[in-house]
Amino acid sequence: NAGVTQTPKFRVLKTGQSMTLLCAQDMNHEYMYWYRQDPGMGLRLIHYSVGEGTTAKGEVPDGYNVSRLKKQNFLLGLESAAPSQTSVYFCASSKRRGWGEQFFGPGTRLTVL
Amino acid sequence: DAKTTQPPSMDCAEGRAANLPCNHSTISGNEYVYWYRQIHSQGPQYIIHGLKNNETNEMASLIITEDRKSSTLILPHATLRDTAVYYCIVHAGGTSYGKLTFGQGTILTVHP
Numbered sequence: 693n694a695g696v697t698q699t700p701k702f703r704v705l706k707t708g709q710s711m712t713l714l715c716a717q718d719m720n721h722e723y724m725y726w727y728r729q730d731p732g733m734g735l736r737l738i739h740y741s742v743g744e745g746t747t748a749k750g751e752v753p754d755g756y757n758v759s760r761l762k763k764q765n766f767l768l769g770l771e772s773a774a775p776s777q778t779s780v781y782f783c784a785s786s787k788r789r790g791w792g793e794q795f796f797g798p799g800t801r802l803t804v805l
Numbered sequence: 806d807a808k809t810t811q812p813p814s815m816d817c818a819e820g821r822a823a824n825l826p827c828n829h830s831t832i833s834g835n836e837y838v839y840w841y842r843q844i845h846s847q848g849p850q851y852i853i854h855g856l857k858n859n860e861t862n863e864m865a866s867l868i869i870t871e872d873r874k875s876s877t878l879i880l881p882h883a884t885l886r887d888t889a890v891y892y893c894i895v896h897a898g899g900t901s902y903g904k905l906t907f908g909q910g911t912i913l914t915v916h917p
Contacts, residue, residue, distance in 0.1 A: 696848075727907075734892065734907030735849065750904060782848050792839050792896040794905065796848030 694718050696797035698783050704803045705773045713768040713800050715783030723786045724766040725750070725794065726758060728779040735782060741766055773804045809893045814912040817887075823880040825911050827893030830874040836897045838869060839905070840878045842889040849892065849907070852878065883915045 699714040715724065722743050727735040737750030741760040755777060757769045766785075770777060780801050784794040810828040817823040829838065839854040853860055853867045855876075860867045866879040880887055892910040 734909060735905075736907075737904050740904065784848070792837055792854055792894075792905065793851050794849075796850070799846070799848055 696783055696785055696795050698781075698797040698800050700800060701798070702801050704805065705770075706805050707774060709773050710769070710771050711773065711802075712770075713781055713783075713802075715766045715768070715785075715797060716764055717766075717783075717785040717795070718764065719785060719787075719795065720763070721785035721787055721795070722763075724760065725784045725786075726756070726766065726768045727782045727784065728752065729782060729799075730779050738768065738781075775804045778802060778804045809895055809908055811891070811893050811908065811911045813909065814914070817880075817883045817913060817915050819885060819915055819917050820882055823883040823887065823913060823915070825878040825880075825891050825893075825913065826875065827878070828875045829893070829895045832873050832895050833897065836895045838867065838873075838876050839894040839896055840865070840867065841892045841894065841905075841907075842887075843892070843910070844886075844889040852891075883913075885915050885917065887913065888915045889913060 696717045725740040726738040729735045736752050738756050739750050739758040741747045744763040747758045759767045780799050782799050783797040786794045837854050837856050840852040841849040843849045853865050855867045855869055869876045890910040890912050892907050894905050
């Protein structure tokens, strides 16, 4: 099992550009999450999904959109990137039960100039 | 979810036990205590969780006080690879759908 994978690993954007981060999991998990982590801070939840076709806002959703068209994939989109979105983005997944035990991907380091 | 308090940093000698404390005095009856760690630049890694009984797995032991207001994560024989930030998180089920709240954590440094 690959677990949770994220694409790309690194990306540099200019202000106003758009991009999509891809998260994939092969554990048949129901729940998936997107977090961001800024220097010296803990992780903050952006959006999450409790199943295919569903999404919900987390703690810091502004400026991001998500989609969960397939159970194994969770996409995070930035329509118009801003320097404040420079961060490391982590995707995670968990089973329907025991959702506190989350499996994290390796992260995507995004810089917006 | 209840708030947790952890020391900002701790040191431990390689081969010795590392005991990481966490205070969660406002924990509710349905909230679990979870521990994660994050090795530099990697995604967080789940370690262990418990409700009120002590728990042990291949990575660590979790000791929860009888009043559940505090807990201790024990790494029995710390190695250099255990150097990481350790997060103590209290988390309820129900409708919170896994919205883990990561605080500042404890930076554990294991010395040779």
